[in-house]
Amino acid sequence: MTSAASRGPRSLVWAGAVVFIVAVGLVLLMVLRPSAAEVPGAPTESSADVGFARDMSVHHQQAVEMSFIVRDRTKDEDVRRLAYDIINTQANQRGMMLGWLETWGRPRSSERPPMEWMGHTVVPSDGSLMPGMATDTQLDRLRTADGRDADVLFLRLMSVHHRAGAEMAQAAAGSAGTDEIRGLAAGMVPAQKSEISLMADMLKARGARP
Numbered sequence: 026m027t028s029a030a031s032r033g034p035r036s037l038v039w040a041g042a043v044v045f046i047v048a049v050g051l052v053l054l055m056v057l058r059p060s061a062a063e064v065p066g067a068p069t070e071s072s073a074d075v076g077f078a079r080d081m082s083v084h085h086q087q088a089v090e091m092s093f094i095v096r097d098r099t100k101d102e103d104v105r106r107l108a109y110d111i112i113n114t115q116a117n118q119r120g121m122m123l124g125w126l127e128t129w130g131r132p133r134s135s136e137r138p139p140m141e142w143m144g145h146t147v148v149p150s151d152g153s154l155m156p157g158m159a160t161d162t163q164l165d166r167l168r169t170a171d172g173r174d175a176d177v178l179f180l181r182l183m184s185v186h187h188r189a190g191a192e193m194a195q196a197a198a199g200s201a202g203t204d205e206i207r208g209l210a211a212g213m214v215p216a217q218k219s220e221i222s223l224m225a226d227m228l229k230a231r232g233a234r235p
Contacts, residue, residue, distance in 0.1 A: 066203075067129040074206045075131050076142025077197035078122040080155060081213075082133070084190055085115040085122075087158050088183065094167050095179040103227060104176045107220070111183070114216075118209065125205055143196050157189020177233045180224045184235055187224075191217040 068074035092108035092115075099105055126133055139155045140147045147154070152161035159167075159182045170178050190213065197210035225235050 064128070064130045067131070068202055070131065070135075070137075071142065072202060073142045073197055073200040074203045075126065075129065076137070076140075077193065077201060077206055077210065078126050078131075079133065079135060080139050080142075081190070081193060081197075081210075082119045082122045082126075083139070084155060084158060084186070084193065085119040088115050088186055088190075089119070091159065091164070091167060091179060091182060091186070094164070095175055098167075098171055098175040099179075100172065101176050104179065107223070107227070108179075111220075118213070121205075121209065125203075140193075142200075143193070155189065156192075157186045159186065173231060177228065177231060180228050180231075180233075181235065184221050184224045184228075187217040187221045191221070 089112050092111040096105055096108040096112070099108075123133055138147060139149070145156075147156070149155075150160065152164070153159060163178075163182060167175065167178050167182065194210040194213035194217070198207055198214065201207045201210060228235050
C-alpha cells in the first residue's frame with residue numbers, strides 16, 4: 026500500500042508535468058496561429074478598410090459618450106430620443122467594425138496616425154483625435170451644462186461630429202476594398218446627413234444657431 030508520504034512527491038511531479046504541457050500548448054498556439062496576412066481576403070494594414078474601421082470606431086465611441094452625457098442632463102424628450110438613437114446605432118456599428126478587425130486579424134488600435142488612410146495629417150489637440158471630435162474642454166462643458174444649455178451644446182457638437190463622420194464615410198465608401206466597409210460607409214453618409222438636418226431644425230426651434 027502506497028503511503029501518503031510517497032504520494033506527495035509523486036503528485037507534485039504530475040502537477041508539474043501538467044503545467045509544463047499546458048505551457049507548451051499555449052506557446053504552440055501563439056506560434057502556429059495564422060497571421061493577418063494568412064487570413065483569406067484580409068485587407069492590408071495600410072488599407073482604407075482597416076484605417077476606416079479603426080478611426081470610425083473611435084469617432085463613434087465619442088458620439089456614444091456625448092449621447093449618454095446629454096441623456097442624463099436633459100429634460101427635452103426630443104433631445105433624449107435623438108441621444109438614444111445615436112447610442113443604439115453607433116454602438117452597433119462600432120461593434121461591427123471591431124468585429125471585422127478581429128476577423129481580419131488586425132488589432133483594434135495602432136500607432137499609425139489617425140486619418141492616414143485618407144492621406145490626411147491630423148495633429149490631436151486637447152483630446153480631439155480627429156476632425157469633428159469634441160475636445161476635452163468641450164466635453165467638460167457638456168458634463169456640467171443643464172437644461173437648454175446642455176441641449177444646444179450637444180446639438181452643436183454632434184452636428185460638427187456628424188459632418189466630419191459623413192466625410193470620412195464618403196471617402197471609405199469610394200476607396201475601401203471590402204463589401205463590408207463599402208456597404209456600411211455608404212449607408213452612414215445619408216444617415217448622418219439626415220441627422221445633421223434634423224439637428225439644425227432642433228437648434229432653430231430652440232432659438233439657437235447651428
